[in-house]
Amino acid sequence: MMMEDWIEYLLLVLLILSIILNLVLLKKVRQLNKELKEVGARVSVTKEELSQIRRRLEKMKGEI
Numbered sequence: 001m002m003m004e005d006w007i008e009y010l011l012l013v014l015l016i017l018s019i020i021l022n023l024v025l026l027k028k029v030r031q032l033n034k035e036l037k038e039v040g041a042r043v044s045v046t047k048e049e050l051s052q053i054r055r056r057l058e059k060m061k062g063e064i
């Protein structure tokens with residue numbers, strides 16, 4: 001009987017630890033998703049800028 005109580009206690013502690021770690025991971029994943037969206041927005045602006053530069057260069061090339 002004593003061994004069963006100890007095992008139940010251990011399982012409860014492991015369950016609580018697992019829940020806490022999952023919450024920490026959830027917070028980290030949300031933070032990383034936010035950062036990824038910010039980086040994606042910057043990259044799309046960069047692609048747009050590169051497209052404008054390419055058009056200007058082609059226009060200048062045509063003038064030469």
